[in-house]
Structures are given as structure tokens and as C-alpha cells.
Amino acid sequence: MNTHFVKRLQKEIGKGNVLDSPASLLIYSYDSGVDKALPGAVVLPQTASQVAAVVGLARREGIPFVARGAGTNLCGCTIPVPGGLVIHLSRMDRVLKVDAHRRRAVVEPGVVNLRLQKVLVPYGLTYAPDPASQKACTLGGNAGTNAGGPHCLKHGITTHHVTGCEVVLPDGTFLRTSIDDPGYDLTGLFVGAEGTLGIITQIEVGLLPLPEDVRTFLVSYPSIEAAVQSVTDIISSGIVPTALELMDRVTVEAVEEFVHAGYPRGVEAVLLIEVDGPKERIRRESEKLRELCQKNGGGDIREAQNEREREKLWEGRRGSYPAMARLAPNVLVEDGVVPRTRLPEAVKRIRAIAAREGIRMGLIAHAGDGNLHPNMIFDERNPEETRLVRAAGYEMMKVCVELGGSISGEHGIGIDKREAMRWLFTPQTLTVFRKIKTAFDPDNLCNPDKLIPVAEQPGRGLDHGSLAVPVAAPSQSSGTLEAPEARGAPSQSSGTLEAPEARNELPDSGVLPIQNVEHLQRVLRGARAAGRAVFLKGLGTKGFPIPSGALILALDGLKSVVDYDKENFTLSVQCGWTLPELGALIGPHSQFLHIDGGGTLGGILSARASLKPRLRDQVIGMKCVLSDGQLVEFGAKVMKNVAGYDAAKLFLGAWGSLGVITEVTLRLFPFPPEEPFVKNPRPETSRGEDPRRAIYQKIKNIFDPAGIMNPTIKWEEPTVAR
Amino acid sequence: MPVEPIRFPDIQTHPAVLTKSIDKAHYEDTLHCNRCGFCTSSCPTYIATGDEGLSPRGRNQAFRAVLEGRLKDPAEAERFFSTCLMCGICTSVCFSEVPTAELMSAARGTVMGKQGEPWFLKISLRFFLPRPGLLEPMLKILFIGKRIGLSGVLNRIGFLRLISSQLSAADEMVDSVPVRFLRDRVRPYPPAARDADVIHFLACGPNYLKPEVGEATARILKRAGVRFGYVKNVCCGLPGTTYGDLPAARALAQKNIELLEDHPNAVILLDDSSCAASVKDYPALFRDQELPSGDDWRRRAEAVSRRTRDLSEWLVEKGIQFPHLTETTSVTYHDPCKARYAQKIVHPPRALLSSLPAVSFRELPEAEQCCGAGGTYCFAQPEISRAVLDRKAGNVISTKTDGVLTSSVSCLLQLQFGLRRLGSAMRALHLSEFLSPPDKNR
Ligand SMILES: Cc1cc2nc3c(=O)[nH]c(=O)nc-3n(C[C@H](O)[C@H](O)[C@H](O)COP(=O)(O)OP(=O)(O)OC[C@H]3O[C@@H](n4cnc5c(N)ncnc54)[C@H](O)[C@@H]3O)c2cc1C
Ligand code: SF4
């Protein structure tokens, strides 16, 4: 790295906060994953304004930078572009506020997860996401990877608990977001973005009260299938445990060898089950649990009798990765997710791959949500073995995708899995991801090369024998991103793409009933060619002034059930359904939606009709048609999925301004909603000077560059008096 | 079928510069660090600085790079190695049990072989420590200077700082110094008989810096009615191990082993946890296969190690009672890392204190953390040491007890210094002093 830049960094944030000795650079060339690359300098800012100053400087100099928390991610998320800048946030580690009344806390990104938990104990509160690495990993890193944890089955993963953040954008300016804001859900976009859209300098998180009672069980099974059947039965019975952790025989042996947690040896699988809640309910559920476990051949049921025993059982679970790590210099932890009922099949095929390649592997799974981790051991000094293990990992991810799952349930994509994104997402969706990245970071300096597949993979691994800093021109990677589309006003949109015959189909005014998705695609292409504004019935008609000549689409004809997976508690439907209709469909199976509102499902989602329970926590997949007629897909039929940007959230509360939601996959519950619905006052607008507006406009341009979708909502001024 | 561990490939084939078997053993240990990072946020120096290089993972990776010849100038990594407190917290949370502290001691040897330790340590290690007859007068001159306020004057004109910032840090820390060392004070007590039950090993801390601690221990032994006595032991060798001068440490250990072998059945009791851990760990000094008669020495070291007890451990083992402690007080307890991690002593002091009817014991928040003393670390790395200490002292104060107890003189001085720094009137005492306060009527 040029000394001039290092000097300026030193001047900007103080000599003591800048490292550039060869030894320091070597120490920042790795994280917990497999890849390595040498940075050119490391900074340890102490304040948000120092972060902004550093980012501003890096941008002016064209130096790529990456935010680093504890560096415990497993997919190379924090590996710098060779010669780039590492921004290590460990010195920003203050808990700024605990508001016990509102159950929120505000922290700096460098706060260690477990430390926050300890700070919260006197308040009788807890922060739900508890990655097994919680002793070390930071809240900033957790937000970056959208981390989950063994206890996420009931309470959800990081994105469900981050309620707002302060971000230094790649241009060095500040942005504050909150999920309570009107407008696009930027908070949801930053969580899980792996530091590619900006650096989070403050995080507001929601807190939960400590449960009245907790019970923990360890059950052994003669087969993985029997264990998974138990899991399915437990969930179908209406019990939502906080944790349902599966460990295979190899893992249990490795753990017992070392942790001596008292796990039974010689059994094919064990389940670690935990339930929490009010005493009386937990007593009932515990009885039921025992019964369901026994029914499926679960034996040797052990219940922790006190906190120490409970801790011991968990120590065994948390020790599963490290226990494997003891057996070899390196472990590759894969992180696939499948619909829960497909777990046995996934396990079988993954094991076959490992056996074929002669790879030693232990398996664990957050079985409740189908998230599984094959832990493969190897020695990175043996390049052939390393290649073999990585190839096997890829093949295992492919299996998960084939079974309707995803390539990452919680660890993220980083550089390790970005190529696998191609299996999961269509080229159209990947293009949307690239446009999101470009909208925030046009120079492609903010943790480039992560998350999204690059056209041509540039050589990135660190040669172990050399310490020479490869000079990486940042353009090396920026060239691989697609050129941003023209972000013009509606009038500028060219007619080349559009089918003229579609234009002729369009009525001059009034409501146009949409027959199917292809029809919708045609209509939107036509509207775009004609430069006509498009509103969605049930939305546009309510709050927004509709210009003459606008087209109003009625979507209540889109009514197929794409997939209703009762065992897995997911429902994929088109958006023309009404809630009573859906209720009639799932009610007989004692399954429930925690959604409220009138009109079509699409309307309810687009208008974010209820604020509580939060819609954003219940939509796990989405298909949308954009104004150019392209169909894009986000998410999957699985409860946990951190692959790619969480773009689906942007459509919730977008009032039809980004595109048309045609299909959603919703999470179902075995019980009716427990909290009363809180309605969203509408329509939503932001008032006064709002720096978010420029960002909103950028997001609008990504999805609807022609600006025809609900153009009256500009998040600029209140359009309707409340 | 359990998974067979992957056999670590033969190191000979690796382009490393390893020739000695002991280096190979250390290299094997660094390989077990798989960079999971689990340990980082438990490490006091990482907590204090946020620098990955000052974390256990960073240190292990740096040492590995040095051994593999990947770091052109190994001295570059010296800062990582020399700032390790050797507290051992990392190993206790590491599932691969990478012995980072031990590795850092070796790393210091490898790197500083060329570099040299701070000058005053070098002199004391090689010259004074094996010769109490010389060490004591030298320390006395320094201490008397302190007593008559000379060092304060010298410090103010920056004289000490000029010679060595470390010495001036030492001067700031130790607020009062003894004029009579323990060896003089316990002279009324007999040299150990051949068949003594207990040898009270005179550790340097209780001997030179806090003789009142050793006196208190002697009172406990006397009251308990055990047959105990003293040998002319030299320094246990800990500073040598800490600063990577293993030959110096070995020479001291051999001298002590020979002395202790004269009393083959006695328990070797130490009232300083750091030195207790050091004596218990004598066998590791002779781990190097290439040492002359290494095997023989290792066996002898093992025999001594087995007989060695840290104070709290011995008190609980023997069920010693303290009926004279009738005054109501509340205390908290700071575990010296050398007790908690090196010897895995966590329960005994708590059991002991909780069993005293007049004493209410309160647990210390972040009890697992080091106080930053690290033997002579507080002199060698004053800045980091103080950052670590301020956090510790804050936690001690938060217990709102009458005082904090501990079982190592190095921690004791550090805690007293820390409480003073934060302007607290809370007391810090050695466990012995608390259990056997000086008789006011005598
Ligand atoms: C033993 C072990 C067990 C694990 N168990 C789990 C588990 O149970 N569940 C799980 O989900 N993960 C687990 N992980 C993976 C890892 O701990 C998580 O991914 C964790 O969230 C990473 O946090 P970190 O602080 O180490 O972040 P880092 O690894 O430093 O960074 C992760 C990503 O976040 C970005 N980032 C960091 N700080 C910021 C910021 N301030 N603003 C924006 N972006 C930022 C980085 O650029 C990077 O892309 C485990 C890892 C290990 C080694
Ligand atoms: S020392 Fe242990 S805990 Fe720390 S990074 Fe290495 S393997 Fe992980």
C-alpha cells in the first residue's frame, strides 16, 4: 500500500489506530474460513466519525475496504481484496443504551454477542440470536452475516431482532434506518449484506424477556430418520421449542472424547431439545415431548436437572465444531438448508458424497428449521485435499438446492459460495442484486467480490509461501459487475424491449383484470413502452392521486396454490387470495397465518397493512414482476436463508412502487396469533428533510427505472392528509 | 466409528526451518490452531487493544508464520509475543487446547534469542536470581531509595524513566517496600527437618516484596500444628520461562529440585500461585528431547511437581479450620491466572471462604479475567497492563465488599495499585493475611 495513503490514515485517525507492518498484515489475512489474502493496511477506528473519515479517504483514493468484526465468519466474508484496507471495529465496543421499557438496546458494532447477553441479565432481558460462536463474534458481524444460532427456531435470526442501524455508506456519508420508518425496509437490506453496502456503526436491537422456565432434554435415536420424524411430530403438535439440535454419531463421539458432556455413545443420532416459556405450559409441553420422542424410538431421555447440567449439555453441542477441529489442522463447515422434511434425504446424499471422496465428516443440524452443517476435516497445507473438500462442499450445497433449499442458512456467502449463488437465483435476480450493490457502491470499493458471483473469478487465494503484497487494482473486480442501467426518468425509457402488441392490449382507462403472470408481464412491458403509470387495485385507489391515463391492475385473479407443505409449515400462494379464503384452506389443518387486513394478500403485503405481528418476519420467499416484465425471485421455501440480499423486504410497504408481488411463501404457525394486531396508518410517507429519500429513489431506480410503478409515491411529501 | 484424527504430515517435508525437535513440537501445537477465533474475545490483551495481533489466534498464527519462515523478519512479530500475559484464559476456552502461553514463551525464545529481553530482566535472570546473596542487597538498595523518597525525586526528574521506563513503572506500582525480607523475618523458624511434613517454599514475591504474607502463612502452619520448615531455595524460575530464557529457568529449577529431594516426603507448599504453578510445571522445562539427561531430570521434576500444593488447595485438602476469624466482613476473590488456568484451582478458595461463618463471599464479575500483572509484565508492558487492570479494579469495586483477596503477590500488588489508581479505599489482601491477621497484642 502506498505510504502516502497510510500517512493520511494516520493523520485522520491517529497513528495508534493504523497498522501496516508486515506482521500485522499477515495477521489480518485470514478469518475462520479457508481463504486468505493480505491487506495493505488495517485501521482500528474508535468512533463512527473516524469510520466515515476512513471510508471517505479510501473512496477518494480508490482503495477497496472491508469491515471486520471478530473475523469468525466461515465463508471468507472478511478477506480483503489483496492490498486493500481492513476496517476492524473491535475498538467500537460500547453498549450505548438499554431501554428496558421499550425492550430495545443500542450498541456499537464491536460489542461481543455474549457480552451484550451479560449486560442484559440484570434487566431480566435477553437478545435472542446466540450463534455458537457468541463468546467471540460481534453484533456488527452478526448483522453482517445475519447470524442464527441454536436457539433461533422459536425466536428467529438476527434480521428479526435488528430494529435499526446507523450506517456509513460507501461514499462516507451517514444514514440512519429503522424498521419503524415509512418507506423501503433499508434495515432489512443492510442485515445480511456482508458489509457490501456500507459499514454499520450503531445497531438497535429488540430484546426479549427472560423466560420463566427452561427445560432441556437430550434424546438418543437409532437413526437420523427417527430423529427427524420426532422433530416433525413435535412441531406439528403445536409445540415450538427454542432449540431442536441434531448431532450424528461421528460428532457425538468426537465431542464425548473431549468435552465429556455425558452424551450417550454408540447411538446413531441425538437430539438436544429445549423449551422455554411460562412454567405451567412448559410442564405440559415437556410431557408431550417425552411422549413424542418415545413414539419414534427415542430412548435414554435425559433432562437437565439444574443450570449446571443444562450448561453441560449445551457445551456438548457448542463443542461439536471445535471437537472436530481437534482432529485436524482445518475444518470446513458447510451450511446448507432444506425443507425440514427433506433432512433425512439430504443427510443420506451428503454422506454418500463424503464417503465417495474418503472425507472424514461429522454432521450437525438445527433440525427444527432444516439447517445442516457437515463438518469436514482436512489439512490446508495439502492443496489436493483442500480442493477435494471444497469440491465436496459445493456438491453438498447442490444437493440442498435440488431438494428445494438454499446454500446458506446462517453463515453467509462471502467469497466461498458466491459461485453457488447461480444455482439458487435466476440471472434476472442476480442482476437485481448487482444493481443493488451498484446503487449503494458505484465504485465497487465496499467489500467487493462478496455475495454475488463474479463473471470471471479473479485469482484470490493467498500463496502461503509468499508475503509479497499483490497489487490489486480495485478495477479488477469492478469490471466484473454489470454496468448499471440507465437510471432515467420515465420519458427516457426506450421502447426497444417492449412488445408493441402488448401496448395495443391496454385499455385507455379503468381497471384491467390480470389473468396470469405472463399476462402481467406483457401488460407491464406495454405500459412501460407507452410510458403509462401503473397502480395496483386496492392500493392506488385508496390513498394516492391517480393521474389520468394511468393503468389500474386488478390482481385478484392470481389465485393458484403453488405449494402447501403442511409438515413444513409453509404456504406458497399467488397474491390474489384474501385472508378468509386462505383461512379456509389452512384452518382445517390447525394452521394459522399471523397476518391481518382486508383485500388481497398482495395488497396487504404491499401496504404493510399490519405493523404487528411483523409481516417482514413471516415472508420467507417472494416472486415479483418488475416494470420491464422481468420475473425475479427472492428467498426460498426454508425458514432460514441468508443467501443474497433480503430484497423481498423492500416490497413490503412499497405500495406497489417497485413492482408487482405475484407470489409469496409464508411461514405458518400451529397456533393463532398471540399478540393483537397493530394496524399501519397509511399511506406511508416521510416528511421534511430526509436523507433516506435519495436512497429510496436509488432503490426505486433499481427495480423500476422507467418510474411507472405507482409514481405518485415518492416518499417526498405527505400525499394524503391523515 | 469415531473419526480418526488426520495425521499431521511429516514436518521434515515442510519448507520450514525447523531443525530442533523442540521447535517441531511447538510447530505441531501451532498447527492445532485452526483460526476459529473462539478465544479472541476472552483474551485480556485483545479486549484492551482490539488488535488481532494481540489475540491468541493472532499470536499462534504469527508464531506459525515465523516457524514456517513466512515472516521475513521474525522480529516484526516480537510485539505480539512479548505482550502476551501468559494468563492461559485462551487455552481454557480453546477446544483444541492450543497451549498459547507456552508457545509464546517459546516464541520469545526463538525471536528474542537475537533481540534480548529488557536489560534489567536479563541481568536479574542470569545473575541475581540464582544468587540470593547478591539479589537481596541490590533490591534493598533500590527499596531503601524508595523508603527515603529518593526514587520519587528521581522519578520526578525523569531519571528512572531515562534508564528504563519499565523500572519507573515498577517504582510507581510498589507503594511501600519492606526493609527486612522474609528470610530474615522467619529466621526464628527452623530449617526443614529431613522428615518434615511441609516445606514452606520461599517464593520471591512473599519473600522480597510482601514478607508479611509469608509470615502470615507461617502463622497458619504453626497454628495448624504441622511440622514445617524451610530450605534455601532460589527463585522458582518463572521469569525465565516467561521471557523465553529456558536455560536460565532450567538451572534454577535444577537447583531447587536438588534441595527439595532432601525432604522426599514433604508437601511443598507455596503461598504464591504463580510460583506454585511454575514448580508444578517443572517437568515441561525438560520436555526437550535433546537435553543432556533430560529424561532423568524430567522424572525428578515430576516427583517434585506431584508434591507441590498451592495454599488454598492445601488448606481445603487438609480441612484446616479458622475459628479465630469472628469479625463480620464481606470479601470477593481474584483468581490468579496461574491458579485458575495453570493449576485449574477455582473451587478451593471459594469453598474455603464460603465456609467461614463470619465472612460473606461475593463472586467477582468477570472473575475469569486476568488482572494484568503477569509477574513482571506490569513493568514490561505498563500501558496494556493498566488498561487490563482498570477493568479489573472497576469490577472489584462493583462488588461493594470490604476487600478483595487473592493468592499471588504479583496480583496483590497489582490490585492494590489498581484500587489506588481509581481512588478506592477498598483493601486488597493476600489470602494468608486475611486468614491469619498479625496478632495485635504481640
Ligand atoms: C466455532 C464457530 C461457531 C459458529 N457458530 C455459528 C452459529 O451458530 N450461527 C451462525 O450464524 N454463525 C456461526 N458461526 C459463524 C460466525 O461466528 C458468524 O458468521 C458471526 O456472525 C460472525 O461475526 P464476526 O463478528 O466474527 O464478524 P466477521 O467475521 O468479522 O464479519 C462477518 C461479516 O460481517 C461484516 N461486518 C462486520 N462488521 C460489520 C459492520 N459493522 N457493518 C457492516 N458489516 C460488517 C463483515 O464485512 C463480514 O462480511 C460460527 C463460527 C465459528 C468459528
Ligand atoms: S487458539 Fe484455539 S480457540 Fe483460538 S483460534 Fe486457535 S483453535 Fe481457535
Ligand code: SF4
Ligand atoms: S495467555 Fe492470556 S494474554 Fe496470552 S494470548 Fe492467551 S489469553 Fe491472551
